[in-house]
Amino acid sequence: MFKFETLFRSDRSRARLGRVHTAHGVIETPAFIFCGTKANVKGITVDQLEAAGTQIILSNTYHLMLQPGSETIKSAGGLHKFTGWNKPMFTDSGGFQVFSLGYGGVASEIKGSGQRGKKRTLLKITDDGAIFRSYVDGQLITLTPERSMQVQMDLGADIIVAFDECTPYHTNKFYTATAMEKNQCWGKRCLNILKEYGNGSQALLGVIHGGVYEDLRYESAMAANNEAYDGFAIGGSLGKTRREMWEIVNMTSSWLDRSRYVHLLGIGGIEDIFHGVQCGIDTFDCVAPTRMARHGAAIVKRKELRGDNGRINLNNTAFRGDMDPVSSDCDCYTCKNFTRAYIHHLLKAKEILAGTLLSIHNIRTMNQLMEDIRNSLAADNIAAAIAEWCGE
Amino acid sequence: MFKFETLFRSDRSRARLGRVHTAHGVIETPAFIFCGTKANVKGITVDQLEAAGTQIILSNTYHLMLQPGSETIKSAGGLHKFTGWNKPMFTDSGGFQVFSLGYGGVASEIKGSGQRGKKRTLLKITDDGAIFRSYVDGQLITLTPERSMQVQMDLGADIIVAFDECTPYHTNKFYTATAMEKNQCWGKRCLNILKEYGNGSQALLGVIHGGVYEDLRYESAMAANNEAYDGFAIGGSLGKTRREMWEIVNMTSSWLDRSRYVHLLGIGGIEDIFHGVQCGIDTFDCVAPTRMARHGAAIVKRKELRGDNGRINLNNTAFRGDMDPVSSDCDCYTCKNFTRAYIHHLLKAKEILAGTLLSIHNIRTMNQLMEDIRNSLAADNIAAAIAEWCGE
Numbered sequence: 001m002f003k004f005e006t007l008f009r010s011d012r013s014r015a016r017l018g019r020v021h022t023a024h025g026v027i028e029t030p031a032f033i034f035c036g037t038k039a040n041v042k043g044i045t046v047d048q049l050e051a052a053g054t055q056i057i058l059s060n061t062y063h064l065m066l067q068p069g070s071e072t073i074k075s076a077g078g079l080h081k082f083t084g085w086n087k088p089m090f091t092d093s094g095g096f097q098v099f100s101l102g103y104g105g106v107a108s109e110i111k112g113s114g115q116r117g118k119k120r121t122l123l124k125i126t127d128d129g130a131i132f133r134s135y136v137d138g139q140l141i142t143l144t145p146e147r148s149m150q151v152q153m154d155l156g157a158d159i160i161v162a163f164d165e166c167t168p169y170h171t172n173k174f175y176t177a178t179a180m181e182k183n184q185c186w187g188k189r190c191l192n193i194l195k196e197y198g199n200g201s202q203a204l205l206g207v208i209h210g211g212v213y214e215d216l217r218y219e220s221a222m223a224a225n226n227e228a229y230d231g232f233a234i235g236g237s238l239g240k241t242r243r244e245m246w247e248i249v250n251m252t253s254s255w256l257d258r259s260r261y262v263h264l265l266g267i268g269g270i271e272d273i274f275h276g277v278q279c280g281i282d283t284f285d286c287v288a289p290t291r292m293a294r295h296g297a298a299i300v301k302r303k304e305l306r307g308d309n310g311r312i313n314l315n316n317t318a319f320r321g322d323m324d325p326v327s328s329d330c331d332c333y334t335c336k337n338f339t340r341a342y343i344h345h346l347l348k349a350k351e352i353l354a355g356t357l358l359s360i361h362n363i364r365t366m367n368q369l370m371e372d373i374r375n376s377l378a379a380d381n382i383a384a385a386i387a388e389w390c391g392e
Numbered sequence: 393m394f395k396f397e398t399l400f401r402s403d404r405s406r407a408r409l410g411r412v413h414t415a416h417g418v419i420e421t422p423a424f425i426f427c428g429t430k431a432n433v434k435g436i437t438v439d440q441l442e443a444a445g446t447q448i449i450l451s452n453t454y455h456l457m458l459q460p461g462s463e464t465i466k467s468a469g470g471l472h473k474f475t476g477w478n479k480p481m482f483t484d485s486g487g488f489q490v491f492s493l494g495y496g497g498v499a500s501e502i503k504g505s506g507q508r509g510k511k512r513t514l515l516k517i518t519d520d521g522a523i524f525r526s527y528v529d530g531q532l533i534t535l536t537p538e539r540s541m542q543v544q545m546d547l548g549a550d551i552i553v554a555f556d557e558c559t560p561y562h563t564n565k566f567y568t569a570t571a572m573e574k575n576q577c578w579g580k581r582c583l584n585i586l587k588e589y590g591n592g593s594q595a596l597l598g599v600i601h602g603g604v605y606e607d608l609r610y611e612s613a614m615a616a617n618n619e620a621y622d623g624f625a626i627g628g629s630l631g632k633t634r635r636e637m638w639e640i641v642n643m644t645s646s647w648l649d650r651s652r653y654v655h656l657l658g659i660g661g662i663e664d665i666f667h668g669v670q671c672g673i674d675t676f677d678c679v680a681p682t683r684m685a686r687h688g689a690a691i692v693k694r695k696e697l698r699g700d701n702g703r704i705n706l707n708n709t710a711f712r713g714d715m716d717p718v719s720s721d722c723d724c725y726t727c728k729n730f731t732r733a734y735i736h737h738l739l740k741a742k743e744i745l746a747g748t749l750l751s752i753h754n755i756r757t758m759n760q761l762m763e764d765i766r767n768s769l770a771a772d773n774i775a776a777a778i779a780e781w782c783g784e
Contacts, residue, residue, distance in 0.1 A: 038737075038738075038741040038743055039734075039737065039738075039741075040738060040743055040745045042743060042744060042745065043435070043744045043745055043748065044745070045725070045745070045748065045749070046729070047725070063741075067737065067740055067741055068712065068733070068736075068737040068740065068741075072712065072713055072733060072737070075713060075715070076715055076731060076733060076734070082731070082733075082734055082737075083734070084729045084730055084734075320460065320464065321464055321467060323467070323468055333437070333439070337438070337476045338476055339468060339474070341460070341464060341468060341474075342431075342468070342474055342475070342476075344460075345430075345431065345459065345460040345464070345474075346430075346431075346432060348459055348460065349430040349431075349455075349459055349460075351430055351432055351434060352434060352435045352744050352747075353432045353434065353435055353436070353437070355744075356435065356437065356748070357437070
């Protein structure tokens with residue numbers, strides 16, 4: 001059912017235009033995957049998502065297995081029926097949340113910015129899996145490769161991910177290497193489970209680990225190439241700085257079997273996307289576009305920026321009487337119907353509609369960015385899109 | 393521009409079918425007016441409002457004069473342009489909020505349930521108006537009949553309300569009578585201002601006061617009949633119990649000039665609406681349908697109730713695996729696309745989409761209720777609609 005085809009390869013980089021075929025339709029790549037953590041994109045209906053040009057959304061195995069439980073979603077007919085989203089869906093393996101929430105600091109720990117003093121919920125890691133406490137009701141939960149696969153099969157997303165231990169930035173090379181080897185073993189168990197119990201419609205991605213260590217990344221990529229994964233997801237710690245991340249993504253993707261689909265986990269800055277695309281990344285996911293929206297930030301093209309690093313902050317008093325749309329270039333529902341002054345007012349009045357309207361804009365904008373990238377690749381001129389979106 | 397016409401009068405009661413013509417379209421009455429307090433209905437876009445069959449929404453003068461300020465909305469081209477809602481709009485006078493918030497207890501005080509210990513913001517009431525502190529920034533604000541009219545003219549709603557002191561339940565007859573007389577005087581000032589400065593498109597409602605005192609209600613109604621109001625709004629304290637409220641609404645509306653449009657302020661229970669319609673009330677407004685939605689309650693017809701007083705609470709664990717729509721009778725977006733189990737999950741996960749989806753359902757349901765009432769009136773058989781919606 002799942003098929004990845006390459007339509008065009010650039011001569012200037014590893015960038016490529018592709019098409020991911022799934023049981024719920026086609027994804028034109030490069031594409032952005034929006035986060036619908038708990039079986040919904042916060043404050044947005046599936047109709048609004050679709051109207052904004054969305055191709056695919058992601059839900060989190062970890063959150064859904066705790067609430068409402070994968071059995072409930074299975075008995076609803078799977079995530080597609082439960083959420084009303086009839087296009088392609090992606091679920092992660094749960095590993096990232098178990099380990100990053102478990103270490104007490106969500107993404108911050110993976111990204112090397114250290115502990116945030118939150119309560120640790122991860123109790124034990126064994127060769128078999130991880131034992132943690134549910135943040136919903138305190139229950140002890142064991143998550144193994146087999147359990148992650150079972151949950152992901154219950155959820156029924158089109159693209160799913162092998163269960164992995166996601167090691168923090170601060171772990172040493174020995175621990176990172178040990179975890180990587182364990183992840184390879186867990187990945188094989190996931191492949192076996194899917195082969196034995198799957199319905200043939202779900203694609204499984206193997207996760208490439210190895211942290212910031214070049215030789216480990218190489219080993220992980222090569223091992224994954226030798227397995228029957230439908231594609232790959234670049235995961236684990238990508239270093240502390242953007243430059244470091246770019247380097248790791250570049251080298252890791254260079255070693256991957258180019259006939260298969262590649263996802264970059266949790267990265268979605270505009271410049272990072274342009275960099276990733278040129279490294280051969282096909283899809284990206286990140287909570288930032290919708291999270292930023294809920295805090296009042298709108299993603300805009302370079303020419304509309306005011307030195308704000310890829311976004312404008314509608315909370316700013318400068319927008320109080322601004323009767324222009326959020327972006328004059330944008331064809332989204334928000335920009336077609338409302339002014340910056342109105343959004344500013346809603347933010348000041350603490351109205352959740354502000355987050356909804358800005359989420360619609362940011363989602364449309366990210367989809368427009370990916371469309372522009374695809375068009376620029378077809379014309380073999382990604383530089384033009386970079387100039388329009390990022391500046392020099 | 394504004395015109396109220398009666399299409400049909402029942403022989404069995406004062407119930408009537410009507411049509412309110414405004415500069416932004418026609419309202420078929422009896423109708424429900426949804427609260428969009430701060431220039432939006434919480435969590436709902438204007439497209440969603442319209443798709444749910446909404447005819448008219450209300451914004452609050454008090455809130456909008458403090459944030460973003462009526463000048464901002466005026467310079468946006470008025471409330472219709474600012475909010476994107478191109479159908480009829482209603483603004484209240486600000487009086488209810490100044491006095492009820494000012495006395496420290498919002499509606500609770502008007503409704504006789506006593507102080508809630510909130511900080512008083514009302515500093516002084518004179519014959520000229522009221523002085524209060526802005527809840528936004530602590531500024532001293534003077535609201536007079538002239539200022540309320542100016543703000544409401546800036547906002548540009550189709551139906552506006554004369555500025556009034558809204559006396560609490562616990563005031564004695566002497567105070568209620570004095571306030572009522574002052575309100576008559578303020579009403580005349582509002583009429584004068586609108587006549588002198590208005591653009592001719594806004595309809596002004598005079599507010600009927602007199603609290604729980606029959607003779608004062610009579611006096612207030614008669615005085616209003618003698619003024620050039622386009623219609624009336626029944627306001628002030630309507631007593632402590634539902635029965636008392638029904639009695640006050642019944643007698644007050646019986647004395648009003650029947651050629652003019654009548655609104656009942658702040659009342660929106662299903663039984664109260666049926667009662668009000670039979671007293672000759674044309675429109676109702678209430679925050680309950682959308683507020684209840686945000687707390688997980690869905691308004692349904694009698695046959696779908698489980699002894700829950702006109703609503704079902706989707707937070708209830710009973711709905712965890714319930715794959716039916718919120719209401720099998722309802723044609724709203726929510727009922728067409730989602731299950732009770734999904735809404736229950738969103739509520740448990742504290743996702744704001746739950747409030748949005750339930751608001752859409754409750755808005756559609758209230759509009760459906762009013763449609764059913766209009767159809768039953770046309771067939772001169774309101775009893776059938778009562779049986780369907782309320783039971784015996």
